[in-house]
Amino acid sequence: MPSFKLDGKPIPFEPGESIIAAARKAGVEIPHYCWHPGLSAPANCRMCLVEIKPPAGQRPIQLDVLSLDPKSGEYTYQPKPKLQPACQYPAVDGQEVLSDSSSHVGDARKAVQELLLLNHPVDCPICDQSGECKLQDYWLEHQKTQKRMRDEPIHKPKAVVFGPTIVYDAERCVMCTRCIRFMEEVAKDPVLDMRERGNLNEIMVAPGRQLDGNYTLMTEHVCPVGALTATDFRFKARVWFLRSVKSVCQGCATACNAWLDYDPRNNAVYRYRPRENAEVNKFWMCDPGMLSYKRAHEGRITEPRIAGKTTTVAKALESAKQHFEGVPREAIAIVFHARYSNEDNWALKELALTLLGTRMFYRSGGAPGTGDDILINADKNSNTAGVNQLAPSARPFADLLADIKKGAVTHAIALGGATPGEPETDLAELRNLKGLVTISAHDGPLTKAAAVVLPAASWAEAGGTYTNAKGLRQISEKAIEPAGSSQPAWKFLAELGKTLGVVPSWSKLKDIRARLLAVEMPSQPDVSAQAE
Amino acid sequence: MEPLDLELEEGELELPSEPMHLNMGPAHPAMHGTVRCVLELSGETIMKADVQIGYLHRGFEKMCERGTWAQVFPYADRLNYVSPMLNNVGYALAVEKLCGIEVPERCQWYRMALGELARISDHLTCTGAMAMELGAFTPFLWFVKARDMIWDILEEETGARLTHSFGRIGGMAAPPTDAFKELCKGSLERVVTLMEEGESMLLKNRIFLDRLEGIGQISGEEAVALSWTGPCLRASGVPYDVRRAYPYLKYDEVEFDVPVGTNGDNLDRFLVRLQEIRQSRRIIEQVIEKMADDGPINAYAPGVMLPEKHDVYTTIEATIQHFKLVMEGAKVPKGEVYSYTEGGNGELGFYLVSDGSGTPYRVRIRPPCYPIVGGLQKLITGRMLSDIIPTFGSLNMIGGECDH
Numbered sequence: 001m002p003s004f005k006l007d008g009k010p011i012p013f014e015p016g017e018s019i020i021a022a023a024r025k026a027g028v029e030i031p032h033y034c035w036h037p038g039l040s041a042p043a044n045c046r047m048c049l050v051e052i053k054p055p056a057g058q059r060p061i062q063l064d065v066l067s068l069d070p071k072s073g074e075y076t077y078q079p080k081p082k083l084q085p086a087c088q089y090p091a092v093d094g095q096e097v098l099s100d101s102s103s104h105v106g107d108a109r110k111a112v113q114e115l116l117l118l119n120h121p122v123d124c125p126i127c128d129q130s131g132e133c134k135l136q137d138y139w140l141e142h143q144k145t146q147k148r149m150r151d152e153p154i155h156k157p158k159a160v161v162f163g164p165t166i167v168y169d170a171e172r173c174v175m176c177t178r179c180i181r182f183m184e185e186v187a188k189d190p191v192l193d194m195r196e197r198g199n200l201n202e203i204m205v206a207p208g209r210q211l212d213g214n215y216t217l218m219t220e221h222v223c224p225v226g227a228l229t230a231t232d233f234r235f236k237a238r239v240w241f242l243r244s245v246k247s248v249c250q251g252c253a254t255a256c257n258a259w260l261d262y263d264p265r266n267n268a269v270y271r272y273r274p275r276e277n278a279e280v281n282k283f284w285m286c287d288p289g290m291l292s293y294k295r296a297h298e299g300r301i302t303e304p305r306i307a308g309k310t311t312t313v314a315k316a317l318e319s320a321k322q323h324f325e326g327v328p329r330e331a332i333a334i335v336f337h338a339r340y341s342n343e344d345n346w347a348l349k350e351l352a353l354t355l356l357g358t359r360m361f362y363r364s365g366g367a368p369g370t371g372d373d374i375l376i377n378a379d380k381n382s383n384t385a386g387v388n389q390l391a392p393s394a395r396p397f398a399d400l401l402a403d404i405k406k407g408a409v410t411h412a413i414a415l416g417g418a419t420p421g422e423p424e425t426d427l428a429e430l431r432n433l434k435g436l437v438t439i440s441a442h443d444g445p446l447t448k449a450a451a452v453v454l455p456a457a458s459w460a461e462a463g464g465t466y467t468n469a470k471g472l473r474q475i476s477e478k479a480i481e482p483a484g485s486s487q488p489a490w491k492f493l494a495e496l497g498k499t500l501g502v503v504p505s506w507s508k509l510k511d512i513r514a515r516l517l518a519v520e521m522p523s524q525p526d527v528s529a530q531a532e
Numbered sequence: 533m534e535p536l537d538l539e540l541e542e543g544e545l546e547l548p549s550e551p552m553h554l555n556m557g558p559a560h561p562a563m564h565g566t567v568r569c570v571l572e573l574s575g576e577t578i579m580k581a582d583v584q585i586g587y588l589h590r591g592f593e594k595m596c597e598r599g600t601w602a603q604v605f606p607y608a609d610r611l612n613y614v615s616p617m618l619n620n621v622g623y624a625l626a627v628e629k630l631c632g633i634e635v636p637e638r639c640q641w642y643r644m645a646l647g648e649l650a651r652i653s654d655h656l657t658c659t660g661a662m663a664m665e666l667g668a669f670t671p672f673l674w675f676v677k678a679r680d681m682i683w684d685i686l687e688e689e690t691g692a693r694l695t696h697s698f699g700r701i702g703g704m705a706a707p708p709t710d711a712f713k714e715l716c717k718g719s720l721e722r723v724v725t726l727m728e729e730g731e732s733m734l735l736k737n738r739i740f741l742d743r744l745e746g747i748g749q750i751s752g753e754e755a756v757a758l759s760w761t762g763p764c765l766r767a768s769g770v771p772y773d774v775r776r777a778y779p780y781l782k783y784d785e786v787e788f789d790v791p792v793g794t795n796g797d798n799l800d801r802f803l804v805r806l807q808e809i810r811q812s813r814r815i816i817e818q819v820i821e822k823m824a825d826d827g828p829i830n831a832y833a834p835g836v837m838l839p840e841k842h843d844v845y846t847t848i849e850a851t852i853q854h855f856k857l858v859m860e861g862a863k864v865p866k867g868e869v870y871s872y873t874e875g876g877n878g879e880l881g882f883y884l885v886s887d888g889s890g891t892p893y894r895v896r897i898r899p900p901c902y903p904i905v906g907g908l909q910k911l912i913t914g915r916m917l918s919d920i921i922p923t924f925g926s927l928n929m930i931g932g933e934c935d936h
Binding site for chain 1: 834835843845846847848849850851852853855856859863
């Protein structure tokens with residue numbers, strides 16, 4: 001692999017790669033605003049300028065410029081090399097690049113930084129970006145001086161509504177054009193552009209349009225400063241109080257990697273941020289996905305219920321036991337759910353196989369929606385592939401409703417609340433069950449029809465693995481503490497097993513993870529499949 | 533409270549055979565700083581003594597390792613709480629050594645002046661309290677009156693009488709007030725007069741002298757072996773003073789003597805402290821002569837120093853600087869440092885480890901009175917019970933710095 005030297009450190013690169021991209025891969029950050037690894041390189045912010053030594057035998061590109069000699073206090077001519085943007089300049093084998101070690105580069109960064117802050121408003125105390133702003137970070141790293149301009153800064157429009165999700169502040173904008181390029185190159189909807197020149201520059205939405213579609217929130221996330229803010233997150237939290245966990249988006253079967261930001265002080269989730277994964281979502285996420293963090297708090301079931309009335313866990317378990325007394329095993333259906341983790345579904349299957357001995361497997365999940373060719377999958381469940389893999393014999397939800405109608409199924413243990421069909425009709429059919437025990441985090445037809453409901457922890461409140469449409473198993477970490485009496489579904493399944501009179505084979509998440517590894521791709525015969 | 537270790541031999545029938553066990557402190561009024569002495573007495577003679585510290589332990593070092601580097605200052609104030617300024621400056625010097633910052637000359641002089649004022653207040657408290665515990669209440673009141681004058685100056689300068697939190701990494705919280713030099717000149721004269729009045733009452737008092745002379749004696753070698761420093765070590769004849777041996781700030785540019793004792797007894801420790809007050813006055817007078825009336829007080833170090841408040845409200849650069857320093861803390865370069873100064877009780881050392889973040893990785897303090905209290909047992913064993921009071925008083929144990 002060819003390599004070049006950055007400040008003396010060898011950096012390998014793929015032919016055609018830019019200096020900044022190769023350095024980023026090697027873990028060295030060259031400061032930048034406009035460059036983004038997933039977008040084109042316009043080289044307009046000038047923050048990533050580096051000094052490139054000429055190849056042996058060649059004359060350096062340089063000019064003699066007047067500069068102050070601090071010793072003599074006089075202005076003398078000093079050679080100054082022509083600096084190059086690392087985001088556009090391709091890496092060349094054997095090339096010598098100076099970044100932090102060059103005083104010219106340091107001066108250039110300082111100057112760029114001073115100019116970017118020249119007309120910047122004193123907004124940090126009221127800016128949502130404060131605490132994760134590149135302008136703040138780079139001031140401390142590369143500038144550390146006051147501005148020399150004494151004039152009143154230029155004033156530009158503030159709080160311009162770009163669309164239903166994004167608000168723009170032109171004064172804070174550094175004109176990196178990342179949002180423009182994102183809309184054009186990734187969202188394929190070139191609705192943003194720039195108008196005016198110099199310090200009157202500002203971002204605008206195409207006349208007659210607004211910034212809408214499924215990928216508007218990404219413009220806020222690519223914005224290196226606080227110019228674009230999300231209506232949803234605006235003034236909701238200060239980022240230094242938030243903690244992040246590696247989560248997996250539950251919005252659709254793509255299962256984008258995300259950071260789930262939460263505040264441990266009030267146990268609340270505040271937002272999703274895209275997490276880089278070249279295999280799944282690269283750097284992006286869609287709007288519905290990013291807003292799906294709200295499901296951690298909305299439509300939740302946090303206390304057990306018997307026939308719709310809130311009760312205690314002990315009473316709910318006792319009631320579940322009574323419901324299953326004397327019921328023939330063949331009449332008990334097991335309903336898996338594609339919005340629950342592999343661990344939860346595995347525990348349900350284990351309970352069914354070892355404790356009840358039933359073979360009546362069905363699968364449920366949320367209703368399908370529309371997809372696109374960027375990220376969004378029409379399957380709105382995060383773990384469809386995982387459920388199919390765990391229980392290949394599970395029949396579709398429609399079969400369950402048919403079996404209920406026939407009277408073949410009278411009782412059921414189900415995970416999750418949502419069903420794939422019309423909620424009203426599904427609910428009416430499910431009400432014909434004599435005993436339905438549902439373990440669910442969210443309300444839905446399966447919980448409304450249930451005789452007993454146990455409150456499961458949501459994906460944000462428990463660790464779990466989810467298999468996406470491509471068959472990738474991804475771990476989502478626990479962020480907040482389970483609300484109310486809820487706890488992970490696999491724990492409730494273990495307790496349900498105990499109540500029904502047997503010792504469950506799992507007690508820790510670790511146990512299940514180890515057993516899950518044994519569940520391989522469909523090539524390996526499934527136990528339940530063999531039995532059929 | 534743990535039980536006394538009685539070690540009684542049951543077979544013996546001699547009368548009276550039981551040694552008397554006495555629990556002195558931690559709540560005894562003369563065991564200031566909350567120390568417990570478990571004594572085994574034969575009559576009034578101390579046969580065995582067990583000195584137990586830790587009744588004022590707050591986990592100072594661990595508290596420091598939670599916040600930012602700048603948030604250590606209030607904790608440092610509460611180490612030796614009779615001379616907080618010396619702790620403040622000691623900690624600031626340690627962090628500055630790690631950062632490679634040197635504060636402007638004016639600040640160095642200012643730090644010296646404030647530090648010596650704190651030293652005077654420290655010694656006045658110690659000697660005054662010691663006299664009071666021996667029944668001499670009047671000198672105590674006079675000494676405390678003198679100390680109040682020092683505190684008036686410190687209040688004028690810092691806004692607080694006791695816990696100033698006035699040090700900053702790279703400077704001080706505020707420049708000297710316009711009245712500072714006048715205040716020092718005016719007050720020091722009266723402070724020394726008051727001290728001398730109190731001194732004259734004590735040093736002609738037979739009872740006072742009898743309880744000090746030849747009591748709690750320790751030789752120079754023994755004191756060094758116990759790693760004593762400060763006035764207690766100098767009273768034993770070892771002229772070790774950090775200000776003289778390893779000058780910091782501007783101590784090499786002022787003239788002062790290092791008073792030493794000859795016997796290493798309570799009286800010598802008492803006299804050394806009084807002499808040091810006179811030397812501190814000498815130092816302050818020279819500092820006032822040499823300190824410029826204007827000029828910067830803070831080093832130019834935007835990475836650690838907070839910007840001017842006016843700029844924070846009006847310019848984005850200062851807002852950012854303020855935000856980064858307050859929210860993340862000053863990023864102190866990776867490394868470790870041991871920095872030591874002459875505190876009120878001797879060598880006050882700070883051992884700091886930085887992992888390059890805004891929070892100290894490790895803050896370790898070498899409090900001067902920790903080894904000194906370690907020698908108390910040796911000083912009082914074999915002496916009379918009543919000798920504990922002047923001996924303990926002369927050591928100037930300060931719980932805040934000892935228990936760490």
